[in-house]
Amino acid sequence: MNWVTIVWSMTASACLTLALMHGFIWFRQREAWASLLFALVAVATAAIAGFELAMMRAATPASFGSILKWMHVPAWVVVVALVGFVRLYLRAGRPWLAWTICGVRTLSLLLDFLFAPNLNYREITGLRHIHFLGESVAVAEGVSNHWMLVGQASFLLLLIFVADAMVTVWRRGDRRRALVVGGSVVFFVTVATGEATLVLWEVVRWPVIGSLPFLGIVAAMVYELSRDALRATQLARELQASEARMSLAANASGLRLWEWDIIRDELWATDRTRTHSGPAQFERRGFNQFLQSLHPDDREPISHALAKSMNGDGEFEGEYRLRLPNGAVRWMVSRGRAEFNGDGKPVRIRGVSLDITGRREAEVALRESEARFRTMADTAPVLIWMAGTDKLCTFFNKTWLDFTGRSLEQELGNGWAEGVCRKDFDPCLETYTSAFDARRRFTMEYRLLRHDGEYRWILDTGVPRFATDGTFLGYIGSCVDISDRKQSELEIAQQRNELAHLSRVTMLGELSGSLAHELNQPLTAILSNAQAAQRFLAHDDADLNEVREILKDIVAEDKRGGEIIRRLRLLLKKGEAQQQPLDVNEIVQEVLKLVRSDLVNHGVATQVELAPGLPAVSADRVQVQQVLLNLVMNACDAMSGSPATDHILIVRSRADNGGDVHISIADHGTGIAPDNLEKVFEPFFTTKAQGMGLGLSVCRTIITAHGGKLWATNNPDRGATFHVTLPIATETHS
Amino acid sequence: MSNIRPTVFVVDDDPAVLKGLSRLLRSAGLTTETFPSSQDFLNHYLPNTPGCLVLDVAMPGLNGLELQKALGAKGSAVPIIFLTGHGDIPMSVQAMKRGAADFLTKPVNDNELLNAIRTAIEKDRVARHARTEVAEIQQRLATLTPREHEVLEHVISGQLNKQVAADLGIVEKTIKVHRARVMEKMQAQSLVDLVRLAEKAGVGKM
Numbered sequence: 001m002n003w004v005t006i007v008w009s010m011t012a013s014a015c016l017t018l019a020l021m022h023g024f025i026w027f028r029q030r031e032a033w034a035s036l037l038f039a040l041v042a043v044a045t046a047a048i049a050g051f052e053l054a055m056m057r058a059a060t061p062a063s064f065g066s067i068l069k070w071m072h073v074p075a076w077v078v079v080v081a082l083v084g085f086v087r088l089y090l091r092a093g094r095p096w097l098a099w100t101i102c103g104v105r106t107l108s109l110l111l112d113f114l115f116a117p118n119l120n121y122r123e124i125t126g127l128r129h130i131h132f133l134g135e136s137v138a139v140a141e142g143v144s145n146h147w148m149l150v151g152q153a154s155f156l157l158l159l160i161f162v163a164d165a166m167v168t169v170w171r172r173g174d175r176r177r178a179l180v181v182g183g184s185v186v187f188f189v190t191v192a193t194g195e196a197t198l199v200l201w202e203v204v205r206w207p208v209i210g211s212l213p214f215l216g217i218v219a220a221m222v223y224e225l226s227r228d229a230l231r232a233t234q235l236a237r238e239l240q241a242s243e244a245r246m247s248l249a250a251n252a253s254g255l256r257l258w259e260w261d262i263i264r265d266e267l268w269a270t271d272r273t274r275t276h277s278g279p280a281q282f283e284r285r286g287f288n289q290f291l292q293s294l295h296p297d298d299r300e301p302i303s304h305a306l307a308k309s310m311n312g313d314g315e316f317e318g319e320y321r322l323r324l325p326n327g328a329v330r331w332m333v334s335r336g337r338a339e340f341n342g343d344g345k346p347v348r349i350r351g352v353s354l355d356i357t358g359r360r361e362a363e364v365a366l367r368e369s370e371a372r373f374r375t376m377a378d379t380a381p382v383l384i385w386m387a388g389t390d391k392l393c394t395f396f397n398k399t400w401l402d403f404t405g406r407s408l409e410q411e412l413g414n415g416w417a418e419g420v421c422r423k424d425f426d427p428c429l430e431t432y433t434s435a436f437d438a439r440r441r442f443t444m445e446y447r448l449l450r451h452d453g454e455y456r457w458i459l460d461t462g463v464p465r466f467a468t469d470g471t472f473l474g475y476i477g478s479c480v481d482i483s484d485r486k487q488s489e490l491e492i493a494q495q496r497n498e499l500a501h502l503s504r505v506t507m508l509g510e511l512s513g514s515l516a517h518e519l520n521q522p523l524t525a526i527l528s529n530a531q532a533a534q535r536f537l538a539h540d541d542a543d544l545n546e547v548r549e550i551l552k553d554i555v556a557e558d559k560r561g562g563e564i565i566r567r568l569r570l571l572l573k574k575g576e577a578q579q580q581p582l583d584v585n586e587i588v589q590e591v592l593k594l595v596r597s598d599l600v601n602h603g604v605a606t607q608v609e610l611a612p613g614l615p616a617v618s619a620d621r622v623q624v625q626q627v628l629l630n631l632v633m634n635a636c637d638a639m640s641g642s643p644a645t646d647h648i649l650i651v652r653s654r655a656d657n658g659g660d661v662h663i664s665i666a667d668h669g670t671g672i673a674p675d676n677l678e679k680v681f682e683p684f685f686t687t688k689a690q691g692m693g694l695g696l697s698v699c700r701t702i703i704t705a706h707g708g709k710l711w712a713t714n715n716p717d718r719g720a721t722f723h724v725t726l727p728i729a730t731e732t733h734s
Numbered sequence: 735m736s737n738i739r740p741t742v743f744v745v746d747d748d749p750a751v752l753k754g755l756s757r758l759l760r761s762a763g764l765t766t767e768t769f770p771s772s773q774d775f776l777n778h779y780l781p782n783t784p785g786c787l788v789l790d791v792a793m794p795g796l797n798g799l800e801l802q803k804a805l806g807a808k809g810s811a812v813p814i815i816f817l818t819g820h821g822d823i824p825m826s827v828q829a830m831k832r833g834a835a836d837f838l839t840k841p842v843n844d845n846e847l848l849n850a851i852r853t854a855i856e857k858d859r860v861a862r863h864a865r866t867e868v869a870e871i872q873q874r875l876a877t878l879t880p881r882e883h884e885v886l887e888h889v890i891s892g893q894l895n896k897q898v899a900a901d902l903g904i905v906e907k908t909i910k911v912h913r914a915r916v917m918e919k920m921q922a923q924s925l926v927d928l929v930r931l932a933e934k935a936g937v938g939k940m
Binding site: 513516517518520521522523524525526527528529531532533534535536546550553556557560597599600601603605 | 747748750751753754755757758760761762792793794797817819822840841842843844
């Protein structure tokens, strides 16, 4: 063994080993064209090394020439493969130059086989043995062939091509790759070509050792490819990590990843049940299998959507029901995108799907609840409306629309207000707005135009709506047509007023004697004064001061009489009851003035205990006077049978803690039989010889209509007490 | 005694009416005294004062009719003119039965009231005068012996002396002496005069 054998054998075997490895890589990964080209370069380099070794050991000039001829084949492979490698791997170099190189090199190969013994020599005259690396090796002696320049030109062009590609890659920014691949190719091709040129033109006596520089190129190439392999591994690891992250994210958000390989009809999907932890696990199924797992109604639309995405822009979206093996049905939504190959044929669709069962169920429940509400609202006999937070109405039920005879569009917003009677509009708006701003419940009454053109009284009740978290949502309200009720209420009120009036007139009739006497007092005073004045003036020495005093008194007495008449007229007047804030004590005093004579005639002493500063009550003045008058007169009558010294009437007033004002009228009469305490308020119940027995029943009707109470109790000692309560007036009460 | 000016008492619970009435009476030259209630009047009234009472019927406390009753019980004979707001017939009958001087309705006209007052004052004056005369005669009667009293009774019944002597069982002469003594004690000028005096004093009435 010697160095030449060792070096060239090792070169060849190293190249073959690398070629084998990358050939295998290409075989497993057909897209790895760079590996194939590298394998070709390596195999060719190994072949060149073999041929060179054979040349150095050649026995005759003929065998030397023949070996050299065949060595052009691997050389052609190296050049073409290098050009391809630069184009494919570096993605650089001018294509026309590449084709030119391949052409020139092929031409040189053709010339090689045209000439004998080969392209390099016209004739090999003999072999000379020289010492090389401590061994005797054969070198040729002969006439060089000038056509050899064609082959050398191809190498020159290769140098230019690679240098140009190197510049492109450098400029692209991939400087390391430009230097390693481009630089080594340029350097080693230069070395190989230069050495071969010198040897073949017989400038130096030296064997052809092109395989060694080519080995350098192979080394540079394998270095780059190994780096790529390393990077690919790194990327694979990163990809795995990223995929794990993604599937974790997908899993966390309930997403399933899927991919349908259309060509192989393989549908891959992460199995949600198995991806709760760790990287995505895929399960594989055929598309039909998948289709079978869908709800029958959804199969057609989903197939259609997929077909559409494959034939169109590639986007896919669909919702479907998935039947799980355990029989459960889940609602899914899927989105994906189709990928196409170079021919525009769909290759696969990738996408994600999401379980939206919960959302769908909530939607269905919501829709159902909505439908239920609408059915209820539309069939309800009441008018229903809803308003948003902006006070504008957003809904009216069918009953409302049927009532007004208008369309929903007409009523929405503020449209409904067009139907409200002008007179009621402002107070309504006021109630609505203030209640709305305070988020308070409200009720209001107004007249609303019915479809037949008649205004009907409506009782409208609105309540604020809140979400579970307390967010204000608006108002919902219902209305009832209360026209008939209102009418009958009006009639009842009228009847009550009439009855009250009748009862009042009757009562005043009973009182007429006393009232006449009451009126007589001022008249008497006036007449006496006036006639006294006449007499004084008839005297010559009339005292004018006296006359002046008399006139003053006459005026005062006249006013007193007028006041009595005014009070009487008020009581006799037949009018609608008018609620207004009243001072109960003032009314008590007025009543006592009216009935004073009657009390005197009955020999009744009055004791008045009125609490000062009582709150005002809301009531009709005349009707309250009537009730008190009636009770006082009853008290007088009750005492007419008992000894005159005991005729005492006690009138009290006080504020109740329940928000009422309490008036009591106590007598020292015979009292009421316990069985009759309630009966006395029944119509036509009477214990008196004269009288219809309507007084107390009318009184109770009046007080009840005022929202108060009237009842009777017996006193512990003797006599009875009648109690009246009236509610305190509130500001908002209308 | 009869020289004292008569006073008109006015009782009414209404101060305005009271004031008006008293002015009217003063304008007619009458002396008046006013009281706001029956009780007030009772507390201040002196029965010796001549005059009359103008009284409102309807008053708190003691009313007009009750006051009349109370005065009657005290033996007062003051004439009462009632004033009432409304002419209640049962009430007026009751009042008149008890000797009311008049019963007038409010508002009362001045002449009507003043006439009634004048009549009542006159009546009072006469009554007072009559009461004084009777008292004098009775004093004279008291000086008679029982026998003289018997003789008086027989004489005024129109019997002759002979008839009286027969009835009493004594001689006619003695009767004549008794009769002269009676005439003297009674200060009678004649038999007619004696009969008039005896009548006023209520003698001989069974």
